[in-house]
Amino acid sequence: MDEAAPIRDFEKLLRETIGLSMETVGASVIRHALKRRMTACAISDLHAYWAFVTGSPAERQELVDAVIVPETWFFRDREAFGAMVRHLRENRTSERPLKLLSLPCSTGEEPYSIAMALLDAGFPDGSFQIDAIDISTRNLVHAERAIYGKNSFRGADIAFRDRYFAACEGGFRPHDIVRRSVRFRLGNALSAATQPGQETYDVAFCRNLLIYFDRETQGAALTRLRQMLADDGLLLVGPAESGLPPLLGFTSVRFPRAFAFLKAQAARLKPLEPPAARKPRPAPAKAAPSLPALKPAPRPFAQKAAPAPSPAPSPDREAASLAAIERAADAGRLAEVPAAAERHIAEFGPSPDAFYWLGLAHDAADAIEDAIRNYRKALYLAPEHQRALAQLRLLQQRQGDHSGAKALAERLDRLTKRSGT
Numbered sequence: 094m095d096e097a098a099p100i101r102d103f104e105k106l107l108r109e110t111i112g113l114s115m116e117t118v119g120a121s122v123i124r125h126a127l128k129r130r131m132t133a134c135a136i137s138d139l140h141a142y143w144a145f146v147t148g149s150p151a152e153r154q155e156l157v158d159a160v161i162v163p164e165t166w167f168f169r170d171r172e173a174f175g176a177m178v179r180h181l182r183e184n185r186t187s188e189r190p191l192k193l194l195s196l197p198c199s200t201g202e203e204p205y206s207i208a209m210a211l212l213d214a215g216f217p218d219g220s221f222q223i224d225a226i227d228i229s230t231r232n233l234v235h236a237e238r239a240i241y242g243k244n245s246f247r248g249a250d251i252a253f254r255d256r257y258f259a260a261c262e263g264g265f266r267p268h269d270i271v272r273r274s275v276r277f278r279l280g281n282a283l284s285a286a287t288q289p290g291q292e293t294y295d296v297a298f299c300r301n302l303l304i305y306f307d308r309e310t311q312g313a314a315l316t317r318l319r320q321m322l323a324d325d326g327l328l329l330v331g332p333a334e335s336g337l338p339p340l341l342g343f344t345s346v347r348f349p350r351a352f353a354f355l356k357a358q359a360a361r362l363k364p365l366e367p368p369a370a371r372k373p374r375p376a377p378a379k380a381a382p383s384l385p386a387l388k389p390a391p392r393p394f395a396q397k398a399a400p401a402p403s404p405a406p407s408p409d410r411e412a413a414s415l416a417a418i419e420r421a422a423d424a425g426r427l428a429e430v431p432a433a434a435e436r437h438i439a440e441f442g443p444s445p446d447a448f449y450w451l452g453l454a455h456d457a458a459d460a461i462e463d464a465i466r467n468y469r470k471a472l473y474l475a476p477e478h479q480r481a482l483a484q485l486r487l488l489q490q491r492q493g494d495h496s497g498a499k500a501l502a503e504r505l506d507r508l509t510k511r512s513g514t
Contacts, residue, residue, distance in 0.1 A: 099139045111228050112283050114307035121438040126159035158231040165199045166247045167206050173329045174210040176351035180327045191221040194297040198225035201236025204275045226280040240264045282314040293323045301331035304473045315341040322356045329353050332476050333469040411441045418450050430454035445475035
């Protein structure tokens, strides 16, 4: 699994298929997916698996499914849904049915949440249609089956489950009034587009996808989304992606913690530039001391975001692996951290803490671009990861990105206030 040339071939295949960038997600994520699929296919040789996957569209789709991380739950980041409702209430000018997009829709929690939020806000059944698109056939099968266990219901406020779900074997299923407003289909942000004469979308959710792409592909995806939005359309992205839409002509609407942007009709589009070359620092940074984990307080739907999920109990080996990485970092042995973190991700899969320690090690070695990528990967998996937020803020401040550093400082301040620390 450590042969560089074959790994590059797989990375190129995934880039061409779904726009995935190994530089962004890390080779370890791709290696982990390859390990899973080779085991499932009973193939031990990387070259043999390459021959198999390039000759089998079905296996190529299985590899895509193995790479995708379907980490989602109902009403994840509730402010985004509040921003959607507010925007539609204030800007709707006709009685035509509203059109909304969820891309990627993962296992269905986001588009069904959109439907429930609109119904709760008084938009009647039949007044809106949600197109839910994902690159993973496995995700779409789960979404259309629409049976959800406790992991999809997180946070203190799950009263919506009583209103919109029925208990069934295996969990809970949304009522027909929720399901019939959502249409699922296979696709991705690079190929999905409206056709001439087809109505455009009033709202597009594209959250925690752009982080997987390099800058060129991010620009291409945002250009497609811009084409798919109505002139007064609203785009919602993930917290780690909020600096990208303004570079493609979008204007922030400044709804707190919603990461929402309007399509700016008259804005002149600019290509996304690659990150600036790193600047030398006078001395290597020292490892930051470990901070206590924050425990988010319960928050009602209409006002604040859903609390971050409590991490599931980890198997002893996984917890011990992370603890060993943390001990090495705290002792100042940062040179040991990258290899240990990569081994952890290869064995146990993507982990916000592992990406955080990787970012910290790269930061100390003055590998600024690598540090930024890993901090953002940690925040993709755990948007309220305090240590990743704090380190990314400091890094951006050192790089002269004062507006980005200020935005992260405000997020940290809100986290601290909510936790009462």
